[in-house]
Amino acid sequence: MQRDLGGLPLAPALRARLVAAGFQTAQELLDTGPCGLSKEIGISKEEALEVLQVVRQECHGDAARTAGGLGATRKCTALELLEEEQAQGFIITFCSALDNILGGGVQLTKITEICGAPGVGKTQLCMQLAVDVQIPECFGGVAGEAVFIDTEGSFMVDRVVDIATACVQHCQLIAEAHQEEDHLKALETFCLENILSHIYYFRCRDYIELLAQVYLLPDFLAEHSKVRLVVVDGIAFPFRHDFEDLSLRTRLLNGLAQQLIIIANDHKSAVVLTNQMTTRIGQSQSTLVPALGESWGHAATVRLILHWDNSQRLATLYKSPSQKESTIPYHITSHGFRDVQPPAVTQTAEDTEMNPRKRPRREEEK
Amino acid sequence: MVVLRAGLCPGLTEGMIQLLRAKGIRTVVDFVSSDLEDVAQKCSLSYKALVAVRRVLLAQFSAFPANGADLYEELKSSTAILPTGSPSLDQLLDSGLYTGEVTELVGATGSGKTQVCLGIVASVSLDLKQHVLFLDSTGGFTASRLYQMLQARAEDKEEQASSLELRVQVVRVFNIYEMLSALQELRDRLSQQVVSSTGPLKMVVVDSVSAVIYPLLGGKQSEGLAIMMQLAKDLKTLAREFSLAVVVTNQVTRDSSTGPLKPALGRSWSFVPSTRVLLESKEASWGKATTQRLASLAKSPRQPTGIEVELDIG
Numbered sequence: 001m002q003r004d005l006g007g008l009p010l011a012p013a014l015r016a017r018l019v020a021a022g023f024q025t026a027q028e029l030l031d032t033g034p035c036g037l038s039k040e041i042g043i044s045k046e047e048a049l050e051v052l053q054v055v056r057q058e059c060h061g062d063a064a065r066t067a068g069g070l071g072a073t074r075k076c077t078a079l080e081l082l083e084e085e086q087a088q089g090f091i092i093t094f095c096s097a098l099d100n101i102l103g104g105g106v107q108l109t110k111i112t113e114i115c116g117a118p119g120v121g122k123t124q125l126c127m128q129l130a131v132d133v134q135i136p137e138c139f140g141g142v143a144g145e146a147v148f149i150d151t152e153g154s155f156m157v158d159r160v161v162d163i164a165t166a167c168v169q170h171c172q173l174i175a176e177a178h179q180e181e182d183h184l185k186a187l188e189t190f191c192l193e194n195i196l197s198h199i200y201y202f203r204c205r206d207y208i209e210l211l212a213q214v215y216l217l218p219d220f221l222a223e224h225s226k227v228r229l230v231v232v233d234g235i236a237f238p239f240r241h242d243f244e245d246l247s248l249r250t251r252l253l254n255g256l257a258q259q260l261i262i263i264a265n266d267h268k269s270a271v272v273l274t275n276q277m278t279t280r281i282g283q284s285q286s287t288l289v290p291a292l293g294e295s296w297g298h299a300a301t302v303r304l305i306l307h308w309d310n311s312q313r314l315a316t317l318y319k320s321p322s323q324k325e326s327t328i329p330y331h332i333t334s335h336g337f338r339d340v341q342p343p344a345v346t347q348t349a350e351d352t353e354m355n356p357r358k359r360p361r362r363e364e365e366k
Numbered sequence: 367m368v369v370l371r372a373g374l375c376p377g378l379t380e381g382m383i384q385l386l387r388a389k390g391i392r393t394v395v396d397f398v399s400s401d402l403e404d405v406a407q408k409c410s411l412s413y414k415a416l417v418a419v420r421r422v423l424l425a426q427f428s429a430f431p432a433n434g435a436d437l438y439e440e441l442k443s444s445t446a447i448l449p450t451g452s453p454s455l456d457q458l459l460d461s462g463l464y465t466g467e468v469t470e471l472v473g474a475t476g477s478g479k480t481q482v483c484l485g486i487v488a489s490v491s492l493d494l495k496q497h498v499l500f501l502d503s504t505g506g507f508t509a510s511r512l513y514q515m516l517q518a519r520a521e522d523k524e525e526q527a528s529s530l531e532l533r534v535q536v537v538r539v540f541n542i543y544e545m546l547s548a549l550q551e552l553r554d555r556l557s558q559q560v561v562s563s564t565g566p567l568k569m570v571v572v573d574s575v576s577a578v579i580y581p582l583l584g585g586k587q588s589e590g591l592a593i594m595m596q597l598a599k600d601l602k603t604l605a606r607e608f609s610l611a612v613v614v615t616n617q618v619t620r621d622s623s624t625g626p627l628k629p630a631l632g633r634s635w636s637f638v639p640s641t642r643v644l645l646e647s648k649e650a651s652w653g654k655a656t657t658q659r660l661a662s663l664a665k666s667p668r669q670p671t672g673i674e675v676e677l678d679i680g
């Protein structure tokens with residue numbers, strides 16, 4: 001195994017000593033053995049044993065893969081991936097225009113980032129998704145559970161109750177229209193208490209708690225294998241205050257992004273993050289751009305920007321690996337996230353237009 | 367700095383090594399640079415044996431100078447130029463991607479790096495019928511989008527399916543050590559010439575290289591730079607030894623919140639790729655979406671820099 005020492009996960013001081021002693025490849029280390037190693041470099045026998053264990057693990061991982069064993073690698077041909085993608089479900093948002101531009105809904109195994117100004121509806125969308133992920137498969141959902149990591153404290157349980165009730169009603173209407181066996185059976189388990197009990201809520205108050213939570217998440221997901229959605233509401237909030245060392249912030253954020261991608265991939269779940277907006281002051285004008293800097297923009301696979309146009313809320317798909325950029329309008333009603341109702345259809349849409357908890361964009365006489 | 371070990375070459379026995387080590391000669395470099403008469407006297411070893419060992423070691427470990435003309439001939443016969451499938455991009459790259467070199471695509475979020483990579487993969491696997499290895503570190507590889515691109519290029523459904531099945535291999539690596547393992551494994555496979563589904567591999571696409579290195583850079587640790595250079599070395603030797611075209615994608619960053627955009631990973635990385643292409647989206651507000659992108663040449667060994675072309679990633 002001609003694996004270079006530089007490519008093995010060893011401590012830097014140890015690596016410096018190994019290189020100074022003349023070792024170059026992993027094979028030489030394995031040939032020497034622990035006693036020879038501890039004598040040549042001047043470390044204790046236990047340390048030498050540890051080093052050899054690490055090296056052996058890496059090299060045997062390589063050998064297993066070369067021999068054709070699968071091991072833990074995520075290697076496959078593009079056709080297999082295509083079949084996997086086509087069989088995968090989407091998490092719908094109940095706003096059909098948004099689902100269309102996303103290509104069916106929020107995709108599993110990808111990180112979706114939702115950016116927007118305050119009050120535009122990011123937390124509403126997250127709560128909607130936490131309910132929608134639990135829709136049974138016969139109604140077109142993925143029948144999964146949700147993990148909600150809250151850093152801003154904006155999660156309101158009574159609002160989730162409203163959204164969930166509306167969702168259950170919607171499914172009941174479909175079941176009545178179609179009258180099929182599995183629909184009725186699924187409806188028995190799809191009720192308010194079940195929905196609320198399958199949303200696992202974590203509250204993180206600063207960035208250290210957030211990092212720790214994300215590190216512990218794989219173990220949690222291994223126990224709760226039905227989780228299909230991980231929401232981090234407010235990834236910008238803990239990182240924007242009192243961070244003196246900006247390069248440390250970039251490192252931590254990038255490490256976090258890689259962890260989340262691994263979680264999304266290994267557990268086949270969708271990861272949704274919300275981000276704030278900041279002002280970039282250009283030469284002649286200032287624009288609103290997503291916070292956390294340029295490098296964070298590459299962390300998410302899909303980026304959705306929510307913004308206002310007078311009093312209409314708009315959603316723009318800004319970055320996606322498979323869909324074009326486009327913008328659609330949406331509404332937030334008392335039932336949750338919805339399409340813009342065409343004017344002739346219902347009267348009640350007008351009354352329940354504004355969510356009573358968020359102040360309206362412009363002072364209107366409602 | 368290879369340590370002298372028994373069995374490194376015939377004639378180098380364990381006893382000899384112990385004697386040499388007692389006199390402070392531990393590595394090959396020490397051995398060949400020392401005065402052999404002196405060593406023979408001090409270590410009481412036969413001069414003839416030492417000379418024989420030195421000859422073998424030199425043959426094994428030294429690099430031999432090559433003639434410029436020979437090098438040119440070798441390059442002419444082993445380098446291939448892979449057209450990217452987009453005529454304007456080919457024009458920018460001087461007719462395509464050269465094997466044996468590392469080409470870099472740099473761009474901001476949403477500028478189209480992954481799309482351009484997928485386009486190149488589609489063209490190489492379908493038109494040229496070559497095998498491609500795609501190392502995905504951001505989760506941005508969407509097989510359905512690749513399929514869409516293949517459908518747009520070829521009419522034959524069989525061709526498209528077999529292209530995806532046999533010729534495009536995707537490995538998902540999410541941290542730097544996994545990426546290094548994957549490259550090492552590729553190297554082992556290619557050097558053993560395993561005749562299997564790998565076939566004639568001509569291109570390796572790494573999307574993106576900065577996603578795996580960024581978590582290690584900055585802060586107080588200097589380890590990140592060392593690992594980055596290790597990755598650079600692996601990619602370049604892979605490209606050169608096996609005549610592959612290596613395409614990497616990189617992010618952009620800003621110096622301060624108002625500075626201009628520049629490629630990420632710093633000055634050290636800027637020496638690694640031989641060609642660097644910057645992708646930007648044309649000035650468009652959020653209302654109007656466009657699939658047009660502007661590609662400009664930032665670094666090239668063959669063309670003048672500053673050339674700009676328009677690409678359509680739709």
